Amino acid sequence: MYDERLPGLRRRGFLAATGAASLGALALAGCAGSDDAGTDKKSKGDGAPRRGGRLRAAFAGGGAGETLDPHKASLFADAARAKALYDKLADYGADLSAQPRLAEKWEPNASLDRWQVTLREATFHDGRPVTAADVLHSYRRIADPRQAFRAKASLEPIDLDASRATGKRGIEFVLKRPTAEFPNVLAAFGAYIIPEGASDFDRKPIGSGPFRFASFTPGRSASFRRFDDYWEGAPHLDELEFVVANEESARVNALLGGQVEYAHELDPTTARAHEGKGRIEIVRLRNSAMQAFCMKTDRPPFDDPSVRQAFFLIADRRELVDGALSGAGVIGNDLFGKGYEYYADGLPQREQDLDRARALLKRAGAEKLTVTLDTSSVAAGFTEAAGIFRDQAAKAGVTVNVRMGSKDSYWADILDNGTLCCYRSGAMPIESHISQRLLTDSTTNATKWKHKDFDALYQQAQSTRDATDRAAVYGRMQRRLYTEGGFLIWGFADWIIGTSKSVKGVVAEAPANTLDWARFDKVWLA
């Protein structure tokens, strides 16, 4: 039973334009059917959504150690399941800007260190309304110093002791410092809202998400049913089942054999083999994973900006994307977040220029340079990228020794050791990339980029209320990184998903981990 209540209204516009009153009305009216304010954007050529059916989705999982505790989410499978059962106050759009979800609106004070957040009218699966107390409880649980929840670091700007509920659906967040990008905090990975007093996450999880819990066996399957009272309108599907298959070939085979309708995380070679052959659909989520080499800017030879610039010019990005990513991606321009909000897309695309690279190295007195490149099989394409770059560097007279590291401790090992390493990152707002990796006190500053004036620019951006002015500050920071930063960002890998032909409404413009990625409430079976 499909009921198009708000034809032609795009979700972005919908969320920005609708106030509390109309939302209340919608919540009342919306119970009868599904409002599909967002589907026109994504369902191009997919026809009208149909209600009903069960969709089975295969993910790589965490085996018998899996849990439905949304705050413990660390894998894609965890995030997808948490998204079905729970909501966050905000989530990332395709350009990684924060989009309101459970929060209906947010309003900062003049100095950007107090934010008044108003919740929309939503209910948990057991019928209780989502209240300010639930939000504060969830955030306090995440921030619990005795726990190590992933979102804890993201919530760090909030002074939770001073923050309080201003009503049933109003919360005043007090921040430790001005934070213009505070909505990003609300959208942080794993910052899900659970009901106050929730404890039994694996047997009886209660959330406010589009699906309610049916059953769960760790490492095998989790099945959920449609939540008819979902604030954004009930999902089209009756049932959703997550199954776990860690081997990529098992996921593909299950999809080809009709055992599942959605297979997450496929190899580029698989995608090429089946794309356009008519058996399954291949969806490529662009700009999902940044691929880079990371130079430590605080030690030789990379403490000399000329050497870093020379390395920027050594890389043949096309060859790296084709070789290390099997062509499934786009080339980078040494800046994080291609296509995201605030991305400096006006800077010229960097090309390989071996002559200039040699000249720069000569000027730096670094001819016949030898460096060690740390890599590991921790991520797809790492060892291939290292090999390709070694050959490219050889043409500029630089000897690169590739060193294979341990898979388990790679990220911790490269944080402080070595000089050059392979690096990658999932999608996150440019602001988060900067605050986590490029400030003097950043916890994972792998390039050792520590500049007081750069930190100051970040503070300035965070205390700039006007979005255009803020964008200008981000532009300055990115130009600096482009000329002399430590990240040689050569590409952005696609995230590849396979679906059966009957699955409609899967959004392609959604980098992994954004709102529309693995979003099964807007998907239907034709």
Added chain:
Amino acid sequence: MSGLRSFVARRLLLGAVQTGTVVVLVFALTEALPGDAAVALAGDQPDPARIEAIRETMRLDRPAYERLADWAAGLVRGDFGTSLVSGRPVGHYIADGFGPTLVLAALTVALLIPAGFGLGVLAARREGRRTDRWISSVTLAVYAVPEFALGTLLVTVLALRLGWLPPTAVGYGTDLLAHPSALVLPVLVLASRPVCSLSRLVRAGMIDALGSPYVAQARRYGVSAARVTWTHALPGALAPAAQHLARTIDWLLCGVIVVEALYAIPGLGTVLLDAVAERDMPVVQGLAVVFGTVTVVLNLGTDLVLRRLAPRAGVAA
């Protein structure tokens, strides 16, 4: 009979010592690896404060001998400890993983014994003739194909091209017997190589036995060819085959990692793979105990069978 009893007691004691050694060895080796569960879990967010917090929550900050002692004490009480990652009892992991692996192993053995012995005896009786040459070359060829390749080939042809069988057991969970069609391919892949090695062993043993003086004597007495084959020659060929079978069952039970991964079967192999990937030490240790025990018990059983079959040959420990 008391000789047998003391033999069993000695073997059991030895087995317990072996299992204990395996566990301590696994513990020591994992300790020696770079990084720990906290580092592995932190992944690409290796924030030192977060790693420290994870370490503390998991109580990894205590010295290794203390953790080993705690765990060993629990083991005496039948408590395998709790998983570092999920906090669930390790016993549950093992119990859950055991079912599918046991089903696979039992079915494979049920197929393996008649097929292996049948082919071996047939080849031996037709030694040098066309049937023998056929059996010998096909078993050699199939034996040379790794499980992964064979599995992929069978899935592509039988499941995806012809559509006769489901390609994986995805979503069926532990209740594999309710979906017998999903078991066909895994069992075929699992059985293929042991059938080959077993039939070749049986063939070789049978040829030796058929050429032996006691079989010649039996023939001279006019015993029928079938009786000579099955009751005179085969038992002599059984000893090496039984040992081989025990090793095969052991291999099957200890989680056939490749096949379980390929067909998405949540058995012990999958549990082991995940636990190793996440450095979930209590689970790895629990599995080491189980695998050690299974190996010891199976070998003990084989030795007893061998003692019964070929008492004069003595028992190779």
